[in-house]
Amino acid sequence: MNARGSLQWLRSRTLLVGSLIVLLSLALAACGRGKDPIHQTEILVFGTLVDITVWGVDDDTAQQATADVIKTLNDLHHRWHAWQPGPLTEINARLAKGESIALAPDQIEVIQGAQRLSRESGYLFNPAIGNLIALWGFHADDRPDDVPPPPGAAIERLVAAHPTMDDLRLDGDRLSSVNPAVQLDFGAYVKCYGVDRAIAILRKHGVENAIVNAGGDLRAIGRKGDRPWRIGIRDPRGTGILASIEVQGDESVFTSGDYERFFIWKGKRYHHIIDPRSGYSPDGAMSATVIYTGPEGGVGGGASTALMVAGPKEWLKVVGGMHLAQAMVIGADRTVYLTPTLAKRLHFEGEPKPRVIIGQP
Amino acid sequence: MSTRIALTRADWLAVILALALLPALYLRYWGDQGAATAVRISASGQPDITVPLSSNRRFTIHGPLGDSVIEISDDRVRFVSSPCRGKECVHSGWLAHAGELAACLPNGVMVSVLGRDRRYDSINY
Numbered sequence: 001m002n003a004r005g006s007l008q009w010l011r012s013r014t015l016l017v018g019s020l021i022v023l024l025s026l027a028l029a030a031c032g033r034g035k036d037p038i039h040q041t042e043i044l045v046f047g048t049l050v051d052i053t054v055w056g057v058d059d060d061t062a063q064q065a066t067a068d069v070i071k072t073l074n075d076l077h078h079r080w081h082a083w084q085p086g087p088l089t090e091i092n093a094r095l096a097k098g099e100s101i102a103l104a105p106d107q108i109e110v111i112q113g114a115q116r117l118s119r120e121s122g123y124l125f126n127p128a129i130g131n132l133i134a135l136w137g138f139h140a141d142d143r144p145d146d147v148p149p150p151p152g153a154a155i156e157r158l159v160a161a162h163p164t165m166d167d168l169r170l171d172g173d174r175l176s177s178v179n180p181a182v183q184l185d186f187g188a189y190v191k192c193y194g195v196d197r198a199i200a201i202l203r204k205h206g207v208e209n210a211i212v213n214a215g216g217d218l219r220a221i222g223r224k225g226d227r228p229w230r231i232g233i234r235d236p237r238g239t240g241i242l243a244s245i246e247v248q249g250d251e252s253v254f255t256s257g258d259y260e261r262f263f264i265w266k267g268k269r270y271h272h273i274i275d276p277r278s279g280y281s282p283d284g285a286m287s288a289t290v291i292y293t294g295p296e297g298g299v300g301g302g303a304s305t306a307l308m309v310a311g312p313k314e315w316l317k318v319v320g321g322m323h324l325a326q327a328m329v330i331g332a333d334r335t336v337y338l339t340p341t342l343a344k345r346l347h348f349e350g351e352p353k354p355r356v357i358i359g360q361p
Numbered sequence: 362m363s364t365r366i367a368l369t370r371a372d373w374l375a376v377i378l379a380l381a382l383l384p385a386l387y388l389r390y391w392g393d394q395g396a397a398t399a400v401r402i403s404a405s406g407q408p409d410i411t412v413p414l415s416s417n418r419r420f421t422i423h424g425p426l427g428d429s430v431i432e433i434s435d436d437r438v439r440f441v442s443s444p445c446r447g448k449e450c451v452h453s454g455w456l457a458h459a460g461e462l463a464a465c466l467p468n469g470v471m472v473s474v475l476g477r478d479r480r481y482d483s484i485n486y
Contacts, residue, residue: 042462042473044405049464049471053482142467144446216486224482232460232481244481253485260486263447289485 038224041066046073046194047081047141048215054202055209055224065205069198069212076194080110082130082185083139091175092130092183100176108173113297114189115165120322121306124314126276128163130183136281138261138272139185145263149270155279164276187272188217188256188301195219195252196296216260217300219252232349236286236330243348250293254300256308257287273308283332284311291326291342303327312337319361330354398459398475400438402431405469414438414457414474424468431472443468460484 039054039062052069054062078086087107094101103111114127130139135150135158137143161181169176186193191214198212199219209222211229220229228248235242236257247253258281262271271281288307290300303322310318312331319327319339326342336354338346343358368376402410404422412418412433419441420431427444437455445467453463460481462473 042403042471044403044464044466044469044471048466049462051483142446145448211483213483213485216484218483218485220483229482230480232484234484234486241481241484255485257486261447 039063039066041070043070045070046077046191046214048191050215051211051213051218052198053211053213054207055222057205057207061205061207065202065207068201068205072197072201073194073214076190076197079106080186080190080193082187083134088184088186095175095177095182095184096180098177098180100171100174103170103173103175105173108170108175110186110190110193110298111165111168111175111184112170113193114184114186114302115168117189117297117299117302117306117322118165121302121318122321123164123276124309124318125189125302125306126164127184127186127189128165128167128182129158129274129276130185131161131163131181132158132274132276132279133185133187133272134183136270136272136274137263143261143263147263148265159277159279186298186301188254188305189298190301191215191217192252192254192298192301193296195300196298200296217252217254217304219250219300220247221250223248233289233346241349242330242354243346245291245346247291251291252293252300253289253291254304255287255289256301256304258283258308259286273305275309282309282311284313285315285329285331286334287330288315289328290324292324316359316361319359324361400433401473401475403471403473404429411475422468422470424465424470426468429465429468429470431470438472438474439463440465440470440472443470 037056041052043050050073052066054065080088082088091101118125118127133139135154137147163179163181167177167179167182169178195212195214195217196219199221202210209224211218211220223229228246231245231247231253232241233243233245236259256273258269258271260272262269273281275282285308288304290303292299303324306318306322307315307327307329312329315329315337325339327339328342329337331337334354336356338356338358339361340358348354398414399411400414402420402422404424410420414433414436416433418433422429422431429443430441432439432441437457439455440450440453440463443450443465445465450463450465456463456472456474459474462471464471
């Protein structure tokens with residue numbers, strides 16, 4: 001190549017590189033300049049903090065859909081509240097008296113769904129133990145820290161009454177119980193039901209990409225533009241993030257933990273999830289998470305509760321019984337128990353990485 | 362023959378445009394994505410309050426149970442006190458990272474740290 005040739009080569013190369021930089025810059029700047037079509041609403045509703053994220057629809061649609069979701073969650077909150085007077089306390093009052101009560105179709109659906117999940121969980125998820133939850137003082141928005149645990153004899157009495165979902169009888173639309181000790185308290189299961197209803201409403205409004213997060217339990221549909229949704233799973237101790245996972249299509253992430261509602265008495269932590277076999281809150285696990293695709297029916301709430309009760313010793317029985325492909329239990333010693341499918345896609349954040357045990361159901 | 366490279370007007374335009382766009386691109390793609398910038402205080406039935414995380418201020422929010430006191434100091438925010446019984450909001454301690462939040466559900470008061478971008482779209486807990 002002679003001098004003239006190399007000069008021309010340089011000149012054309014400069015032009016080429018310069019043009020490429022400009023094109024690339026403009027392309028990237030265009031991505032950045034346009035406001036993300038994302039709408040996020042955080043609101044105290046459903047007895048918790050609900051975070052609704054909607055992507056890819058216009059402002060009006062997002063606002064209308066979100067308002068509709070909030071209204072429905074408010075209704076559900078009243079309909080399924082375990083201690084504020086409403087339809088569920090009415091059902092419980094009748095069952096305690098040995099009477100029957102006529103149910104609406106949605107009530108039948110919720111109760112039958114809970115019966116099925118309870119059986120699949122080996123009765124570790126037991127929404128019939130409302131009396132025990134109340135005895136522990138968790139039928140209050142705000143249990144004081146300085147009230148001691150209930151006396152052992154009272155706990156034993158309620159455990160011995162052995163209320164289960166199988167005690168319920170449905171005759172047409174009339175519900176009764178062969179055991180007057182049955183008191184319904186659906187806990188996380190009804191939260192899951194609410195999240196599923198919320199997603200159905202968003203879809204009805206034409207929303208295809210969204211996350212509904214009710215007090216930490218969430219279902220995500222679609223994706224965030226050209227990438228999956230990124231979900232952080234909080235460390236059961238402190239405010240940090242333990243792990244992250246990318247979800248898309250239609251996936252739910254449900255966690256139950258001993259840090260959600262608890263009190264500490266004489267150095268021991270007591271939380272709102274009660275083992276129906278002992279009457280005490282289980283202490284084998286700090287948190288339990290399930291991730292699943294698609295199906296509705298409150299499975300997330302029932303499964304995460306059952307896994308908390310099962311703890312690291314029995315979690316695989318629940319995984320098998322409830323057909324959970326993706327589950328995680330964080331033991332009291334911070335050991336993380338994972339199913340193989342979840343282990344493949346979960347990314348641990350921060351250092352040091354926890355000890356992981358992969359369990360085959 | 363001169364070895365100086367002659368740039369055409371188009372070349373200069375290309376280079377200048379590219380250089381001009383660099384700072385914006387740097388901030389967008391290499392900046393601190395989780396940078397916390399502001400605090401939002403929400404209370405049931407009241408308009409939200411949004412203030413910079415860099416301000417040193419105290420807020421007293423009147424809720425159904427009484428007054429929740431929130432302090433912003435040294436780029437952090439916390440519940441100082443709240444009239445609830447469990448005090449879980451106060452136990453949450455200082456929040457400093459984008460996306461973190463603490464709430465006093467009984468008194469209907471929520472504090473969240475806002476940021477330019479969050480590493481996560483939603484947090485499971």
